[in-house]
Amino acid sequence: MPLEPYERDGWWWFKGRIDRIPGGKYYRQSSCVPVAAPKKDAEAAIAAFELKEIKRDLVGDERALSFADAVLLYPANPMEAGDLARILPNIEDRAVASITPQEVRNLGALLYPLGSTDTWQRHVVTPVRAVINNAHDLGKCPPIRIKSYSKADRLKQDRARGKKSRVEKVPGSWEWLLAFRAEANRYQAAMAHFMFVTGARISQAVALRPADLDLQNARVWMPEAKGMEEQWVDIPMDLVVEIANLPPRRPRKGPHGKTRMKEARVFGYANKDGVYKAWKTACKRAGIAEIMPHAAGRHGFGTEMLVRQKLDPRTVASAGRWADLALMQKTYTHAEDATGKVQAALRTGRVQATKAASAKARKAKAKSA
Known part of the structure; x- marks a missing residue:
């Protein structure tokens, strides 16, 4: 018997066999069309299902899968x-x-x-x-x-x-951070501090709950991100004190922020989208470069540790929770004053070569004499 539609629990179902598939199986299943819809909609859905099954029978599952x-x-x-x-x-x-x-x-x-x-x-x-x-x-x-x-x-x-992609990020620094914190609200000031000293992502920072804090042991339970599992991360004592004096807030959510989340967040934001407007305002008021959270925090941490403080890469990768050492060095560290350093190195090399050449000439002259 061909596939026939019938009503069941408020939906159009169908049952029967497909005539064009010799020896085909018996079907009894929903068409996913509610009874409230016209019967012709169910018939169209059943016809489409029938064509798909015929195609699968003719060409096989691999060729039939759309x-x-x-x-x-x-x-x-x-x-x-x-x-x-x-x-x-x-x-x-x-x-x-x-x-x-x-x-x-x-x-x-x-x-x-x-x-x-x-x-x-x-x-x-x-x-x-x-x-x-x-x-x-x-x-x-x-x-x-x-x-x-x-x-x-x-x-x-x-x-x-008419636009360049992959514009290199300007990483945060202690100088930038101190200027930003002077103009930011207390929650963003603490969050910027937290991201810079831990290498946390903005998504991890906004997700922190009071239950994730272990301030007595100067550590936080860092949420997972991009393949790195959640884990305890140590924080410096000045940040411990700052967070301890920061009342947790229940962020607003929903259309126009009319309702609040049930759970409080350490830095008071429901998600990263709520951070940017006030962040840009603080940068403008401080008269500093508009460095966004990811560049200020995670990129700033990588550059501070590797380039400015010259820590070894494996230590930095472990502290910043980078699984890929090469990715960290390629993406999250930034050369600073590259032109000035190169020119200084060239001048130094020239002076050294000139001195060596002069010494060699004096030695040859003394030998000939």
């Missing part, structure tokens, strides 16, 4: 879900096995024509690759490998949009 099907199998977080919602209309009906790496890379320019190649990588290539490889892990399709955009791709796109 990108939309693969997305349903993927446990996306809210950010990934937003990216996938924008990607789906372009390839949702495509068989996953037929999607090529170049096709995915081309989607970046289509969806974000004024974006950088880093934006394309983060919001297009990464989520598509994650969806397809997750389906592969479940045995549904072949995996996919997609090369990153090259430096030439990045420069070409920067010229097209």
Whole structure:
């Protein structure tokens, strides 16, 4: 018998076999269409299901799996879900096995024509690759490998949009931090101090709860971030005193901040988005460079420890919770006064070479005499 719709618990279900699949199985399942909707909507959903099953029977599971099907199998977080919602209309009906790496890379320019190649990588290539490889892990399709955009791709796109990407961050310093703290509210002043001396990310700082503090032992329970597990992190005594005198606040949440969170936060913010406006205002009032929290904190910590204080990289990576030593040195440390240092080194080298040449000449002259 062909697939027939019927009502069950407020939904349109269907049952029966598909005539075009000889010896096919018997189906009894929901069409995912509520009874409140017209019956023709349920019939359309059943027809689409039937076509998909016929295709699967003809070409096999791998060739029948569409990108939309693969997305349903993927446990996306809210950010990934937003990216996938924008990607789906372009390839949702495509068989996953037929999607090529170049096709995915081309989607970046289509969806974000004024974006950088880093934006394309983060919001297009990464989520598509994650969806397809997750389906592969479940045995549904072949995996996919997609090369990153090259430096030439990045420069070409920067010229097209008239804007440079990968502008190097200016790291925070003690001088900058002291000036910022003098003008910031007490919660942002303490948070900036905390991020600079621990290398914490802004997401970790705003997530801290009073229960995460062990001030008697001068430490905090740092939340996990980017692959690093949560752990105890030591803090200096001046910060212990500052946090001890900082009343925890229940941040506002919801539309226009009408309601408050049930749980208090150490620095009084619900999420990182609530930090930036007051942060910029403090920078302006202090008359200092507008260095945002991540650069002021984590980049500042890395540069302070490695470049200014000249600690060994492994010690800094351990204290700042970097799993990848090379990434820390490449991304989170910044050369300071590079031109001045190079010119000074050149002058020093020239003086040393001149002295050596003069000494050699005097020695040769004395020997000939």
